[in-house]
Amino acid sequence: MNKGQPIGIVAGDSRPDTFVFSVNPSYIPPLYDYVYVELEEVPPGEAEPRKVKVIAQIRSIRRVGIGLSPEHPWPVLKNLSMPHGNDTIVAVAKVLGYKWKERIYYPRRAPPVGSWVYLADDRLLEDFYSVEEERRLWIGYLVSRPTVKAYLDVEGLKRHMAIIAATGAGKTWTSIVLIEELLKKGATVLVLDPHGEYVAIKKSVARLGSEYVNRVIVLKGRKDQEGDILYRVSVVDLSEDELATIAGLPSRATRIRAVIGGAKKVATQLAKLLGKPALAGLKGIRNVIGCAIDAVEIAKSQSRKLEDYTVQ
Template identity: 40%
Template sequence: MKVVGRVVEVEGLDTYTVVLDSSTKLSKFEFVYFEEDGKKVLGYVEWIRVKPFLPSDVPWDVAAKMPLDGKTAVALARVRSLDEGTPSVGQWVYLASDEDVSALYEVPEERALWIGNLKNRPSVPIRLDMNALVRHLAIIAATGSGKTWTSVVLIEELLKKGATVLILDPHGEYVPIKEKVEELGGDALVLKAHADQEGDVLYKIDLTTVDTDELAFVMGIPKTATRIRAVLEGVRSAAQKAFKEGGDREALSLRRMVEYLNAVAEASEVSRSFNQFASLLKSRDFPIEEKAVKKLWSVVRKGPDPVYDLIKYVSELERLGVYDTRPTPLMSFLRPSTATVFNLSGIKKEVQVHLVYDVLKRIFEARVRYMREVPGEKYPFPVMVVVEEAHRFAPPPSEENVWTTSLLKRIASEGRKFGVLLTIITQRPSRVDQTVLSQCQSQIIMRIINPKDQEAVANSSEELGARLASDLPSLKPGEAIVVGPALPKPAFIKVRPKVLDYGGGDLDLVEEWGKATLIKERVRAVEELAPKVAELLGTSFTKDDIERAKGIIVTEKIYLSKVGNRVKARVGECSFVLGEGGCDPARALAAAVEAALRGYL
C-alpha cells in the first residue's frame, strides 16, 4: 500500500481534504482510497494545491526561524468519494491500484461498449453499459475536440453488438464508414436524400401523408406569398378528391401537380368567367372539387403568374426525387448490425428537417406497433438514432420552432419504452432544446469553451458538478468527462483509436495548397499541349474546349489505363478510348493531356 497522505478536513459526506506526503507525485483525477470497516472507499482527486506553510499557523518564535521555501511547502488535495463512507480527520489515504479502479468501472461483457481508457490510468478500460443507453446519450464538444471521432467509436461498438443504427448526417461526414465496416463484422449503407447522390437506397416520402402546409414549408414558399399558397391549396384539394374517391395515388404526385398547374394556367389565360374556367379544367381531366376550383379562380382571374411561380417551386422539389406516392420501406434500409447513414448533404434546411421528421416519425410508430402488436409497418429491433448537429433539428423555442423538436422531445421522453434511442451530438449545447438535452442522462463531454455552452451542460446533467464543469475548457482533443448511468462512476477518459473512417476533419492547408501548385502546372500544360494533342488525335479544339478542359483537369478525377497501344479514359461519367471519340472534346483534351504527362502518349 502506498501512502499518499492523511485526512486533515472532512467537508461533507463525500468530500475531504488530504495533506500529501512530500514524496508523493499525485495528479488531478488520480484515484485514492481510505479504509472503513475493512473496506476500501475509493475516490478521485478534484484538485491539488501547493502553498507555503504560513507563519500565522505557528508561534512567532518558531515562525521567525522557519525558512519559507519549497521544503516547507504544504500540498493539499481535495478528494471526492465514489463509494459510501466518510473518513475521520487523521486517517491515512492510499493510492488505489489498477485492479481496484478497474473493479470500480466493471461492466458485464455482454453489455460493454469499449470507448476508451482512463486518462490517468491507460491500462484501465472504460466501457459504457449498453442497457443504460435506453435513457439516451449526448456527445458534447467544441469543434475539433473529437466528437465525431467519439461517435464513430460508439457506432463501432454498437455494430459489434448487432445494433441497428441510423445516423442523421447533415454534411455527409459519415459516408466513409462504409469502407472498413466489414472489419467489425457489421454492415453499412448510405440512404440518399436526393436522386443525384451516390448511395445505396433513395429515401422517399409518401405524398399521400403530407399536408399542404408541410409541402409549402418544404418548397420554401414564404408565408407572405398568399396567392401562391392559395393556388397550392386549391390544386392539392382537387388532387385529394381524386385520391380519396378514385384511389388514384398518382393524383398527389408532383408530376401530376405540374400537369394540373399547367391546365390551370392555360385555362386562366382564356377564361372570362368561373363557369368557362371550370369547364376548361374538366376537359383537361382536372379533378373538379367546386370549393377548390373557386379558390383557384379567385386567384388566377387576376393573372396566371402565381401558377407559374408555383410550377418553379414544384419542379425544384421534384428534381430531388424523394417526394413520391409510395414510401421507401423501413426494412430496405434498417437492418441489424448495420449503420445506415442518412446523407442529408446538398439539400436545403427545410427539406432536411422534413426528411428527418418523416423518418423519425415512421421509425417511432413502427416500434410502437411492434411492441403493441397492432397492424401497420413494424420494425422488430431497437434502433439507435445518432443525431449529428442536433441544434439543427432540436433548437430551443427562443431560436426556432421546427417540427423535429417536438418529435425528438417525444422520443426522448417515451423512446426507452419502445426501443427508439437517441445519441445527441452537438458543438453548441446552449442551442439545443433543454428538454431534449436533459433527457440524455448519460453524457460524454469534451472540450467546451463558450460560457453559455458550459452553463447549458451543467444544467442538463445532475452528475456534472461545478468542479468538473470548470475543467471542460482545458480538455485536450480526444479527452472527455463521462457521466450518467452508462458508467458506474464518472470518469475522465482518453477516447480509444477508431477503425472506421469519416470525413469533415480540418484541412491540412500546406498539403491542399501544395496540390494547387501541381494543378497549376497541368492547367498550363493544357494550353501548351493542345495543338500536339489535336494533331495526334486527328481533331481540333476550339478556345472554349481548351478553357473547359482546364476546368476539368482542376475539378474532376481522370482515370487512365493503357492496353497495348490504346489508352482508356474515364472522366466523370464518360468512359472512352483516346482517339476513338465517344466523349465531348473538352474531356478528351483533358484526358489526353493527363495521358501525355504520365507518358502514355
C-alpha cells in the same frame, strides 16, 4: 514509491461526496488521477459495517505557502532566503463510489479526518469500471490511466443519452464507437445524419469483420450523395398538411397552404383521368400551380377576371 504506501492523509473538509487531503511531498499525484480511502460502510443488503475502498478522483491540487503570502510586498519577498519545498500540498478529491457485489454505490459517510489516502492501482480501477461482458460497451481508456479500459453499461442507454461537447472534441467519433459496439451486441441503430458525418461508418465497421459490413445501410437523399439506397418520399401518399410542412410553410400561411392543397387535388385528378400516375407527383403539383399563375397573368394582361375563364 512502494505499493500500498499512503500518498496523503484526509485533513480539513470531508464529506460523503468530496474530501480534502494533505499530499505526501515525496509523491505528488497528477491532476485527475485516482485515489482511494478505506471506510466503514453498511452496503445494501448487509446488516453489519464492512470495510470498503472508496474510489475518488483528484479534481484540484494546490500548494499553500508556509510563512509566505500574496500580501507580503515584493521588496520583502525577494530578499528572503526560503528553502524550496517549504509549503503544504493540498488536493481535493471527488468521490466516485465503492464497488460491492458487482454494483457501484455512493458512501453515506464522510471519510474520517486522519484517514490515509492511497493511490488506486490499475487492477482496482479495472474492477471498479468493469461491466459484465454481455452488457459492456468499450469506448476507450481512462485518460489518466491509458492501460485501463473504460466501458459503458448498455443498460444505461435504454432511455436517453446525450453526447455534449465543444466543436472538435470528438462527439461524432464517440458516437461511431458506440454504434460499432452496439452492432457487436446485435442492436439495430437508426442514425439521422443531415450533415453526412456518419457515412464513413461503413468503412470503419469493416475492421470489425466482414459480417458487420452488410449490416450497415446508408440511405441518401440525392443521387449525387454517397450511399447505398436513394431515399424517396411518395408525394401521393402525403396529406396536404404534410406536404406544406415539408415545404417549410408555417401553419399561419393558410392561403398558400390552400393553394398547395388545391393543386395536389387537381394533379391527382389529372393523373387518374390520363392514366399517368407520375402527374400526381411533385412536378405535377408544380405544373398545376404554374398553369394557374400563368392564367392569372394572362387575365390581368387582358383586363379580365379569372372567373371569365371558368367552364360552366
